[in-house]
Amino acid sequence: MASSxxxxxxxxxxxxxxxxxxxxxxxxxxxxTELWDQNENLGIHTNRGIDALDKFANFLRDRVTIxxxxxxxxxxxxxxxxxxxxxxxxxxxxxxQAFRNLLKEVGDLAGQRExxxxxxxxxxxxxxxxxxxxxxxxxxxxxxxxxxxxxxLTTQLSSLERAKRNYEKAYRDSEKAVDNYKKADxxxxxxxxxxxxxxxxxxxxxxxxxxxxxxxANQLQKTNNLQQQxxxxxxxxxxSRLQELDEKRTRGIREFIIGAAEVESSVAPIIARCMEGIxxxxxxxxxxxDSFKVIERYQSGFAPPTDIPFEDLSKLDPDSLQxxxxxxxxxxxxxxxxxxxxxxxxxxxIFNIFGSxxxxxxxxxQKEDFSDLPPNQQRKKLQAKIAELQQKIAQExxxxxxxxxxxxxxxxxSSLGNPMTVEGQLNESEHKLEKLKIDLKKYQGYFxxxxxxxxxxxxxxANRNQLQNGHRTSRHSNGSADDHHDExxxxxxxxxxxxxxxxxxxxxxxxxxxxxxxGQGSANENAIGEDAYFETEVEPLQPLGTCRALYPFEASSExxxxxxxxxxxxxxxxxxxDGWTRVRRANDSNGWDEGFVPTSYIECTLYA
Numbered sequence: 242m243a244s245s246x247x248x249x250x251x252x253x254x255x256x257x258x259x260x261x262x263x264x265x266x267x268x269x270x271x272x273x274t275e276l277w278d279q280n281e282n283l284g285i286h287t288n289r290g291i292d293a294l295d296k297f298a299n300f301l302r303d304r305v306t307i308x309x310x311x312x313x314x315x316x317x318x319x320x321x322x323x324x325x326x327x328x329x330x331x332x333x334x335x336x337x338q339a340f341r342n343l344l345k346e347v348g349d350l351a352g353q354r355e356x357x358x359x360x361x362x363x364x365x366x367x368x369x370x371x372x373x374x375x376x377x378x379x380x381x382x383x384x385x386x387x388x389x390x391x392x393x394l395t396t397q398l399s400s401l402e403r404a405k406r407n408y409e410k411a412y413r414d415s416e417k418a419v420d421n422y423k424k425a426d427x428x429x430x431x432x433x434x435x436x437x438x439x440x441x442x443x444x445x446x447x448x449x450x451x452x453x454x455x456x457x458a459n460q461l462q463k464t465n466n467l468q469q470q471x472x473x474x475x476x477x478x479x480x481s482r483l484q485e486l487d488e489k490r491t492r493g494i495r496e497f498i499i500g501a502a503e504v505e506s507s508v509a510p511i512i513a514r515c516m517e518g519i520x521x522x523x524x525x526x527x528x529x530x531d532s533f534k535v536i537e538r539y540q541s542g543f544a545p546p547t548d549i550p551f552e553d554l555s556k557l558d559p560d561s562l563q564x565x566x567x568x569x570x571x572x573x574x575x576x577x578x579x580x581x582x583x584x585x586x587x588x589x590x591i592f593n594i595f596g597s598x599x600x601x602x603x604x605x606x607q608k609e610d611f612s613d614l615p616p617n618q619q620r621k622k623l624q625a626k627i628a629e630l631q632q633k634i635a636q637e638x639x640x641x642x643x644x645x646x647x648x649x650x651x652x653x654x655s656s657l658g659n660p661m662t663v664e665g666q667l668n669e670s671e672h673k674l675e676k677l678k679i680d681l682k683k684y685q686g687y688f689x690x691x692x693x694x695x696x697x698x699x700x701x702x703a704n705r706n707q708l709q710n711g712h713r714t715s716r717h718s719n720g721s722a723d724d725h726h727d728e729x730x731x732x733x734x735x736x737x738x739x740x741x742x743x744x745x746x747x748x749x750x751x752x753x754x755x756x757x758x759x760g761q762g763s764a765n766e767n768a769i770g771e772d773a774y775f776e777t778e779v780e781p782l783q784p785l786g787t788c789r790a791l792y793p794f795e796a797s798s799e800x801x802x803x804x805x806x807x808x809x810x811x812x813x814x815x816x817x818x819d820g821w822t823r824v825r826r827a828n829d830s831n832g833w834d835e836g837f838v839p840t841s842y843i844e845c846t847l848y849a
Contacts, residue, residue, distance in 0.1 A: 287483055295373050301366045312358065336526050365501050368493075418447070419446075419447070626684050631681065637674045676839060785814070790804040790810070790843055820841070821840060
C-alpha cells in the first residue's frame, strides 16, 4: 500500500513537471523560428481569429438586444398588471399587498436586466469593437511589412540568378576561347598574327569569366546575407508581431468573456434580493387577516332580526286585517333591504337644498354624513374624514404660524419685505382654517350621532321595537330608523338633528326645519311612495339687507353658491351661528340664485 501511494505521488510529480516543461517550452516557442515558412497560413489564421472576435461582438449585440427586449417586456407586464383605480379599495388585503410588492420586485428585475444590457454595451462590446479595429490595422501593417521583406529577398534572389547565368555563360565562352587558342597554336598553317588574335580573345573571355565569377560570388554573398537576415531577424520580427497580435486577440476574448460574466455577477446580489423580496411578499400573505378585513369592510353593524312571533289572525279585527298584512309585507321588504342596501332607491325632493343635512351628497354621490352606508361603514368613513380634516388643520395652522412669523420679521425690519404682502395670505389662511374647523366640528357631530344611533340600534329594546305590532320600525340600508307614527304624532325624529348640525352642504341653518322638504315634511315622505317628489311652491324670502364679497368663493358643495370678490348680493337669512349666511342674486334668466356663503367672506349691511 505504501509503495503504491509513493508511486502515485511520483507519477503526479512527473505530470506536474511535464506540464511545467510544456508551458516553458510554449513560452519559448516563437512563430518567427518555428513557422518561418508559414507566412501565408499565418496570415489566414490571424484573419480568421479577428473574424472570430467580430463574431463574439455580434453575439454580445444580439444578447444586448434580448436583454433590452426582456427588460422592456417585464416593465410592460408590470404596468399592465398594476392595480386599477377601482381596485384600490382591495389594497388593504395582504394578498393584494403581496401582489403589489411582487410587481415592484419584478420592476426591479427589469431594471437589473437594463443594467446588464447597458454594461455589456458600454464595457464589453465597445472594447471588442475597438480591439478588432486595432488588430485589423496591425495585421494589415504586418502583412505589408512581410510582403516588402519577401519582395526584397525575391529581388536579391533574381539578381543572384542573373549573376549566376552570366558567370556560366562567360565561363563557357572562356573555355571555348581557350580551346580555340589551343587549336590555333597547334595549327602550323595559321600565321603568328592569327594565333595572337586567338590568344587575345582567350584572354578577354577569361577576364570576362573572372569578372562574372566575381559578380556571381558577390551576389551570392549578398543573397546569403540578406536571406540569413530575412529568416533570422526580419521575418521573425514580423511573424512575432503577428503572434503578439493573435495572442492579444485571444487574451482579449478571454477578458471579455470574463467581463461579461462579471457584469452578470454584479447584478446577481440585487436579483437575489429581488427574489428574497418576492418570497417575503408571499410569506406576508395572511389568510386570517384578510378574512378579518372582509368582515371589517362589509360588516353592517345591524343586529340580526329576532324571532318572528306567531300572530293569531282570528284575534284581529277584520277591518284592520288588510292594513296588518300591508305592514307585515313592508316590514319584510325592509328586512331584506339590509342584505341588499345598494338596490334600494333613495327619495330626494326637488327642494333637497332645504332638506335634512343627510340629503346632501358628496362628489362621489354619497351623503355628506355617509348615512346611506351601514352603521359600521358610516363610522369608518367619518373617522377617516375627521382624521383628514385634523391633518389639514395642522398643516394650515403651521402655514399660518409661518406667515405670522414672517410678518413679525418684516415689521421688525422693513428692508426684508413689506408686511402688507403677507397680510392677504394670512387672511386667506385664517379663512381656510376657520372653514376647516367648522367642517371638523360638523363631522365630529355626525360621528357622535352615529355612535349614539348604533348604541340605540343594538339595544334589546330597539330589537323588540322592530317587530311590535301596530308600531313597526322601518330600518333602511343607511342604518337610520324612521318610525311610522300614528296620525296623531306630529314631531319627526330628525328635527333634533337638523337643529344641531347645520351646514351649507345641507342647505340651511338652524331655523329651517319648517321649510318644505325638511323636518315634518320628511316624516310624511313614506306615505307618498318611493319615487315621489315634493312640488310645493315657496314664497321668496324678503331681503334682510345687502352684503359685499370680501374674497372670492368657489361653491364646492351642494347648497352653497360661488361669488366673486366685490360682488353685491342680497342677504335673505343671517348667520345662525354655523358660520354661513344665506344670500340671493339675480341670474341671466330673470330668476334668482340662492345659496349659502361663508359669513367671514362677506361684509353685511342689514336694513333697519
